[in-house]
Amino acid sequence: MSAAATIELTVDAAPERWHGRDDGPGNEHLRWHHAISTDTGAPGPWDAAFVGFRSDEGVRRNKGRQGAANGPRELRAALASMALPAPLTALDAGDIEVTDGELELGHHRLGQVVGPLVDRGVPVVVLGGGHEVAYGTYLGLVSTRAVRAGGRLGVLNLDAHFDLRDDVRASSGTPFLQMARSEERRGHRLNYRVLGVSQPSNTAHLFRTAERLGVRHLPDTECGVLNLPAVDAFTDEFIDSHDVLHLSIDLDVLPAAVAPGVSAPAAHGVQMEIIEHVCAKVAASGKPLVVDIAELNPDLDTDHRTARAGARLIHRILTTHQARTTKV
Template identity: 75%
Template sequence: MSTSLAVPVDSAAQPWRGRDDGPGDAHLRWHHVVTTEADRPGPWDAAFVGFRSDEGVRRNKGRQGAANGPRELRAALASMALPTRLTALDAGDVQVADEDLESGHRRLGDAVAALLDSDSPVIVLGGGHEVAYGTYLGLRDSAVVRSGGRLAVLNLDAHFDLRDDVRPSSGTPFLQMARGEEELGRRLNYQVLGVSQPSNTEHLFRTADSLGVRYLRDIECGLLDVAEVDAFTDAFVDSGDVLHLSIDLDVLPAAVAPGVSAPAAHGVQMEIVERVCARIAASGKPLVVDVAELNPDLDVDHRTARAGARLVHRILTSRHAALTAGA
């Protein structure tokens, strides 16, 4: 019997390449540890899958180009130096074609479920923020959630993404999740950090309140608000057994993340966002992360790609360090 991990994707992963300073772990970078061959079932210290989609952004009347985000996030992460050797799998990409977002969501869900069931933390490289609903489908269908694990979702975002549109888009994923949980007799545990009041109508705030959404506004997430941010983050971690961290890069200030469909006039400082990510990762709980809205066509000096890659790097190295220390 084969012991390889079967992950359904549309295109196979390409080998990672990057800076090479010499042999041995003293010169270790991500591209040295990522394999594209799922020749064992896991677990891995990191499992990557890409979601090449612009369709949700197009439907939401945003600036398209995020379908190339996975390629740029991989390139930015590849040369980042590792403090210790990890094991990592790149499973390849799910690609939305012919405007068929719904089918792409289902395929992404199948891929996420397979990777999470291998007992690995999963990193989904988007793509527009419609990626979050596909990620949710995988979490919903994973063994740990089907067996009763409580799902908790934290969105780092300037927007609630709770639009009630006729067709799913990059503005609807968390309302889709809420309705999906209602169909299963559950209430979605959804929380948001970094919400911008000028970017969300009063109707969206009322929708969030009706769904019981906990949130911190961007003006409540400054460097002088660390204690409040830590308390919010810790309460999120405690509220679930399985954690879904959705990172819309427009949560960051425009100077840090210019390459997004809707750059933030205010945003949450990188120091705070990175602190939140590390704190969640260090919990060691089953974790799926999606990174959304990187548009390489709009980026400046790869700033947004590097910011997104640094957050992924911090999540995975913090998680590994915490699990190793607790072993």
């Protein structure tokens, strides 16, 4: 983001100051809460940007266990005291809230925040909320200069579910079918990949829908450490085939012991080291990147495990991206 750029963004809840452990002055004591600015009118430059999406509406419509609207708060709290390996600066733009059942309007409001942030050349992290957040993120991406100029948009979902449900109303189970239909209206085919799909969690109809849409997927049973070459090939093909990257992380892709605080905990899941490895590869590409992280339900969490797992992934993505761009 250029030093001369200022940001005019409309959010529902203004950003609050981050707080965390403080061991003293100087770069050797840096933690995330030291790096966060909440002044959207400041010129920057920034190395990353955050926006929250406080929504339970999609989970409610999908008949899941509600509570994910408080996810953004907990993710910020878990990230705040994590130590930074090198100085960086990040903007917290505040939150979009869906409190009136109007999920569709919330999607558009989120897109109106995400798009301008991406256009300023920084990785953007959207803190969910239910997985319905992914469609709002997508709306922001398709409005960016890079995509409007013909950049190939790719969506990689780390998830136990396809989330391709064909429901009457949008929900946490529909975002990627919504994207596919939106891309069809734009005259394109959605470039969509899923890593971590659980067969028992997806009906035969959903697998047929994925096949019809040309969705490539890697099952959770093929994402172990012994299958790392296949995971790398799957991830590298995604990165190499696209110019603008949308990484969507549903925390229920992780084993229930690591991520108990989700609407649908995973009986199998993909180990944290594999998910973190994939996230780092995507971040190291240096390509325009938006990450949304979904389904953290603090009411169902145990010892903040899920919040810390999500924060760890965010930390790895943004520090990897910064290290790569600093070297370049």
